[in-house]
Amino acid sequence: MVSAGMRRRALASPGKSVPPRRPRLNIALRTLVGLAGGYGVASLGGVALALWLPLSRADGAMAGILFGLLLWPTVFMAAFGVSGIWRLVMVVAGCMVSFTIIALTAGRGL
């Protein structure tokens, strides 16, 4: 019981785990991927969904916005959660390429 309490305290107090032993460059890169890469994935994902959905134009555009709003926070969290930085960059770039292919080949077309 005591040990469970101790462990929980360590995990449940943000900031106590500082320093996270991450070099500054690593954090800067992850922030960049989370913000810029996340925005790119959100934008391209939104465009791909909007062009792919067999709905009215207004519906498609709106679905793209809503999808993008879900994607950006997800990618941002993943940018700090995925362990290897190169794996992270590959995954984010892979998402962007896939969404671009879907957008280019979608029924409505760019």
Added chain:
Amino acid sequence: MKGSFRVTMAWLHSMLGLVTGWVLFAIALSGSLSVFRQAITLWMHPERDPPRVDPLEATSRAIDWLAHNASSAPAWYVTSPTAEAPFPTAVWPDAQGTYIQRILDPQTGSPDGLRDTLGGEFFYRFHFELQLPYPWGRLIAAMAALALVVGLVTGIIIHRRIFADFFTFRPKRGLRSWLDAHNILGVAALPFHLMISFTGAVTLGSLLLPWSTQAVYHHDMMASYTDLNPALYSRPASGQPGHLVPIRPLLDEADRHFGGAGIEQVYIFNPSDHAALVTVIAGNDHTVSTTTGVMTFDGTTGQLINAHTETRPVIRLYTFLYGLHVARFAPAVTRWLYFLSGLALAAVIGSGMHLWTLKRLRQQPHMGQRIVCRMNTGILAGTPLAFATYFLANRLLPLTLANRAVHEVQTVFAVWALGITFALFRRPDRAWPELLGGNALACLAIALSGLPWTNVVMRGTAIVALMLGGAFGYAAFRTARRA
């Protein structure tokens, strides 16, 4: 791996709070006040307790007044009275193109005798525009909303024992008590917090992520606006003078067409021109969604030009999410829950910021941490003080002052700047009780300036102000004793 993931998320949670906490606290607090923005507007017009007048009748009287007093304006935007706001509001551009906003007497349709104030609209606009020029304020607010989504989700990941934490509060144990309070407040209204942060981002989504719209409409943004609201028809002025038809029959026809949703707004374009247009937007009675229907009439013949009822599935989802956020549908009980959950959100953000500094001040804090600590004091205690002085400025500024509404708003930012400056240069253990005490006095003054508490708005405001004042007073007492 699982453990280290949680440690990473904990780090992200605190860093994100550090970067976005200040702006999120101000947004959460002004948003909570916006829930009662109509009531605040009523409180700020003590000279007239508006009688309950049929909304359609009050709207057509407001338009009659505009026809006599603002006939040269290119457009009038009139908001109909509702149960919460028993008065019409009009917005129109003056000769210089500056937008004038006035609440109008529901019986005479005129703003005469009503003091010049933005009322609760100030908190509403500040909540998503932060008093910054378009589009910067809105972009910052949209990013802050998404940051809050991430903050909440990472907060959930850090906590495995959400249910148990809900029943855990260990008082008088410093850091531990603050963490317990942070957890309880966060967990208690968690579904609301998740909903309000995401739907907040949704309301500004088209500004933040315009690319899907650009792609679908091939960069023809005009087409996208027309398509989003097909009945919001527009046309240029013809240059020939025209006479507006009597407005009441058009409002009646629209009201019947909207099937019980009521009327939210009436836009009149080129009111003195032959090409005048009257656009009526459906209200929020019996529907969560906003803008479920729109009708546009020819202003000189009264003939229906276009009517649109929203049936497209994703647009319906959007108007539903939008409606959930702005809560125009909400009856009184729901409004109080929105208000309390919003205050709880502000408290979660505030306690999180405070935890961050408490933790670092226990060790040897460096310069940056000391500044953050003092800024936290300034923001957490200075923001409610600035908002409270807005209420007092409404009562204290002379009624005949030119640009009175502008000066009321300037008071807010002057007090805010003073509060933050004070906190930056004063020892935190002194600044806390002094600023909190100032808040308590300001809240007491708000309650007293509603005297005699003749109507439900004055009584409700007094009760909330006294309770908040009591809480601030208690906090000031506690922090003073520790100092």
